[in-house]
Amino acid sequence: MNSKTLYAILTILFLTSGLSAQTQLAIIKDPKWNVSAAFDSRSGTSLRLSANSMAMIVNLPEADFGVINVDDKLNQKWTSPLLGFPLGIGMFKGQILVIAATDKSFFKNFSGSYKAYLLDQNSGRLMSEKIIYESNPSFVEEPDFFFANDGSYFRMSVRLTSMKRKTQILAVSKSDDDYRLTQGFSIINFDDQLNQKQRITPVFPDGETWTSSNSIDGSLFIAAVKAGSGTINASIYTSIDAAPLKTVSVPLDLRKGFAIRSIRSIAGKNRFVNYLGIIYVNQDKEIALLTVKINFADGTYQSAKEVYESKYVKEIRKSFSPINKKFDDLQFSKLEFLGIRHMEEFGDKLMVSVSPAFTQVGSGGGGHFEGSVLMNIYDQALKPVYHQFIPRTYLSINGEGSEVSYALSSNILRMVANVRTSGFSSVTSLYGEMDLKTGQMLKLNLIPGGDIISGFYINAASVIWFNESCILPYFDRQRVFRTTRDAQVQLLKY
Numbered sequence: 001m002n003s004k005t006l007y008a009i010l011t012i013l014f015l016t017s018g019l020s021a022q023t024q025l026a027i028i029k030d031p032k033w034n035v036s037a038a039f040d041s042r043s044g045t046s047l048r049l050s051a052n053s054m055a056m057i058v059n060l061p062e063a064d065f066g067v068i069n070v071d072d073k074l075n076q077k078w079t080s081p082l083l084g085f086p087l088g089i090g091m092f093k094g095q096i097l098v099i100a101a102t103d104k105s106f107f108k109n110f111s112g113s114y115k116a117y118l119l120d121q122n123s124g125r126l127m128s129e130k131i132i133y134e135s136n137p138s139f140v141e142e143p144d145f146f147f148a149n150d151g152s153y154f155r156m157s158v159r160l161t162s163m164k165r166k167t168q169i170l171a172v173s174k175s176d177d178d179y180r181l182t183q184g185f186s187i188i189n190f191d192d193q194l195n196q197k198q199r200i201t202p203v204f205p206d207g208e209t210w211t212s213s214n215s216i217d218g219s220l221f222i223a224a225v226k227a228g229s230g231t232i233n234a235s236i237y238t239s240i241d242a243a244p245l246k247t248v249s250v251p252l253d254l255r256k257g258f259a260i261r262s263i264r265s266i267a268g269k270n271r272f273v274n275y276l277g278i279i280y281v282n283q284d285k286e287i288a289l290l291t292v293k294i295n296f297a298d299g300t301y302q303s304a305k306e307v308y309e310s311k312y313v314k315e316i317r318k319s320f321s322p323i324n325k326k327f328d329d330l331q332f333s334k335l336e337f338l339g340i341r342h343m344e345e346f347g348d349k350l351m352v353s354v355s356p357a358f359t360q361v362g363s364g365g366g367g368h369f370e371g372s373v374l375m376n377i378y379d380q381a382l383k384p385v386y387h388q389f390i391p392r393t394y395l396s397i398n399g400e401g402s403e404v405s406y407a408l409s410s411n412i413l414r415m416v417a418n419v420r421t422s423g424f425s426s427v428t429s430l431y432g433e434m435d436l437k438t439g440q441m442l443k444l445n446l447i448p449g450g451d452i453i454s455g456f457y458i459n460a461a462s463v464i465w466f467n468e469s470c471i472l473p474y475f476d477r478q479r480v481f482r483t484t485r486d487a488q489v490q491l492l493k494y
Helices: 003-019 310-319
Strands: 023-028 046-050 053-058 065-071 076-082 085-092 095-105 109-119 126-134 139-147 154-164 182-190 196-200 209-214 220-226 231-237 246-251 262-267 273-281 287-295 300-307 338-346 349-362 365-370 373-378 384-390 394-396 405-409 412-419 428-435 441-446 469-475 487-493
Touching (some): 046 085, 065 085, 209 262, 220 273, 231 287, 246 287, 273 338, 273 349, 287 373, 384 428, 394 412, 412 469
Antiparallel strands (some): 053 065, 085 095, 182 196, 209 220, 231 246, 262 273, 287 300, 469 487
């Protein structure tokens, strides 16, 4: 073997090892269960129970659905079959709390009663069940559920839309004008026995476009943008009062006649702190991101604005230094479609990630495109610290699988994201590591996917992160008229 041949082989081996540096420890390749096609909840489909155990909502052959317990070696410990259509999962008073609707159809969306199931987290045994809510018989509702991380409280919100439950409507479309219109919004608090303790109709701050989030102590944040005056009005509510405890107003240089492009709210680690992210068109017709930190303890706020005009975007793109030459193509254009993808407080930093996303329809069909993710990192005073890209392009039918999952461990921000570059049926996934302090990308590799069925994508909301490994649920894409989708689960070592 001559030196050139040896060099070529070593180069191939080096590049291959760099592309797939993680190790698949185990896989559930052909499970005896699948997942619900329309399960859409902030709480996701999975729940971390301990340092080495998770629970996951699945569909079972012998029941409407169920909860399975899987450990950090992908051993299935127990299975609990349940009835209804799953809506949410979380912890409550040391037990697993699962919420399900008694009826779900393409014609009326969720209707009938909502039931709560309490499961013992060690054995999966059904401890109790109770009807906790009766849905509106005439109009479609949009429910959401909030579980405290420590299991100390549980509440639900109900947005009453203006869409009637008409049998001639094949399925509820979130883009329908009647669905987007709100004719009522309520917060329901539950006691330790899951009885309705209070039903509150919050007095909203002045504005048309609004968003909400829950604080760690159970209080509520609601922010509304009043386009006419260019003002963000944000309020904090206790868990028992309809009137706001305090309201803070923040100016917004929104161009007259333009709607908000994207808005998001999250609670800070401090129970009085609320973060807001808003993408909009400013007075100079430029796409801008305003990030706001409101401290309701003293009524003050801090803000940071980034204007994505062409020169600024070029500077950000120029600063990008790919760590893996296989993933160096930045698709960060069409900023008129820019949206907020993720907001989270990591250590002493705030991350607001954005990416362009749009749906294109042509004579041969349509699809959803999403470009590279730009992570904007701020310090506690909302001073910009750095930018970093996740260079990916993603194609899908309706946006499913486009989210990114993140986890912080010892100042290393880990992430997984799906990548589609050659059509809707081609999916690969990336694993990355970034130094949160400096913003340097340390790893960006393909996740070993030889055992994963082609076309399956990682469901970001259901990823469970451990200290040295993670559990990655893969879902098949949603299909017309199908109420379930196939799944696989992979255990990946960093």
